[in-house]
Amino acid sequence: MSPERGFPESEFAERTRRCQELMAERGLGAILVCTEPEVRYFTGFHTPFWQSPTRPWFTIVPAEGKPIAVIPGIGEASMAATWIDDVRTWSSPQPDDDGVTLLVDCLREVVGPDVASSNGVIGLPMGPETHVRMPLRDVDRLRACLGELVDVTDIISSLRMVKSEAEIAKHRHICGLVSNAFDELPNILSTGMTERQAFATFRGEILRQGADDVPYLVGATGHGGIDDIIRQPSDRTIGDGDLLIFDTGSTFDGYFSDFDRNFAFTTAEPDAIDAYRAVWEATEAGLATVRPGATTTEIFGAMNAVLKANGSLGNDVGRMGHGLGMQVTEWPSHTASDDTVITENMVLTLEPGLLWAPGRAMVHEENLVVRANGPDLLSRRAAPELPII
């Protein structure tokens, strides 16, 4: 059974309430957001239209009351269908003033007309994993009108890192569908196929299982080893003794899975079998560490210790897993210095990567939700030994 689509209004009301609580602690009169996941988080506005770079879209979270949408006219009907009551539009594209005046006027209305002289009352995410999705020229205009803005990356990330049960249900559903698709791979892939055919076959299978979309699909094949795990497919033909990795971020109702699986065709070298086992064990060590109160740095350390004990030459991924949500990767990162405290209902990936020989990488990934007593797997656990097709 698929979980229900969308969310009840109470979900958005609760997100807004938590945000306003954090805003009050810091004396903020408004938060401005302008990227797809940020706007969707507060409004429920969900469309692939964001792929068009032409028009900026804004949402303002005031100190009290519902968020306000300040958006191009083309989005009015869709935004009006969300829980948002106050939808202000302009005719876009309008390069000379693409929403800037309307946005400034709205912010002045929300925080008071003297905003430029009372620096520090408007928040904007300006830190890690964020960007401002509007022309830099217009960011400058905005800042000239609004005075100093406050970085609220920590507010937005602390909200989005902890998922509701409704969000977790969507994650669980898509992770289950992708697990099913991975389980089918031995039946639908074979030597003689090209990488491109294998990618198309896997994408088709994920959709057949019921995913809405497969926005993220990378992978590679290689004889005896794989050097690059974020590649797009080539016309290389898969042969005996090849390794294959697929890593996919697929979606259900706008929420991602993000995990990979590794396979060998016909035979595998002992070194590859050992590398697979080492990374599987590293994931076990990560799972044993995940619990409320642990840190991302401890999780990293637990996995890294296993990889080091297995002769890791390091890896260039820069982390061993991350948050998961409306984006294929979100805060936090499991690194040696991230030190984010894990809390209940975070949805995370564990992603240890081992460079077991020069140019030969093995990466495993699982998805989980953090519960009071530890990790609850969302992906079906990878086989402990390298599967051979």
Add this chain to the structure above:
Amino acid sequence: MSPERGFPESEFAERTRRCQELMAERGLGAILVCTEPEVRYFTGFHTPFWQSPTRPWFTIVPAEGKPIAVIPGIGEASMAATWIDDVRTWSSPQPDDDGVTLLVDCLREVVGPDVASSNGVIGLPMGPETHVRMPLRDVDRLRACLGELVDVTDIISSLRMVKSEAEIAKHRHICGLVSNAFDELPNILSTGMTERQAFATFRGEILRQGADDVPYLVGATGHGGIDDIIRQPSDRTIGDGDLLIFDTGSTFDGYFSDFDRNFAFTTAEPDAIDAYRAVWEATEAGLATVRPGATTTEIFGAMNAVLKANGSLGNDVGRMGHGLGMQVTEWPSHTASDDTVITENMVLTLEPGLLWAPGRAMVHEENLVVRANGPDLLSRRAAPELPII
């Protein structure tokens, strides 16, 4: 036959040469770009990994010589496989200094150590349809080190708006595949399906035809009319007398199609049939206007005149078509004031939209390449009368 994947090195050398010619005219020592299509344009680096917001990626076009990539280590192998020789990496994520120092050092090396005191030698796209894909906090650091940056949106857009024959071949291929899929719709859609089933069926058909992906798919159904053309599917069941619009941006080798088609089920009201015909005629008027030397404003005017003569109540799209390329929409826009001069080998959409009654919109879209003697259609021309399934 599919066109060849990727491009020969000469394609990137020519892009770089044209860019450097424009840079020389303006006395620029370097251009910095940091979004997916910009980096791909100069390097050929092609991966969906950009969906992860965690890490910034940079490419520098110097006044002479090949572009330089300044990227997270995870991309090194993929970037090294492109025509780029100089790939500089750092271990990312590293929130305290996520590439900023490495980037500043590289820019100083390229334009000279006194960059901060010689304002105006480094270009960055800061205008319409652009954004800077890195945390605003890091943009500020960068500007503090580099002095005043020059907006080069016009350089980048003038390059990207005019396509090579190799790019046009990719557009033609994907437009042909999507045309085939639209032609199949009467055979694979029927009343009694939900919108969600219809979307999944269409997505599957586009992939079956050979598209790499369907990143953009919107549409709607409605009895006697449609109020919102950028919607995601619902569980609404399609019935007799419904109208359906599908609009898709599908891809082949990283290049987009972007056109829509409208259908009625079983029967259609005379008003809907008239609206369809009016928008079809507006497209004809647009096609008759497209030629090198015409402007986007003239193209808009030609289509708008037909819509007005047919009782248009206006529309909220804000334009009647746009450029097409590595993104589903690119510069320019057909608006009343855009005034971009059309040149040979631009790939454009024509997208007249008619609000024929309150809450009832009809939008047509075609894709074309501009040739010396006028438009060469890439999409298979829509039927002149509303097709009934």
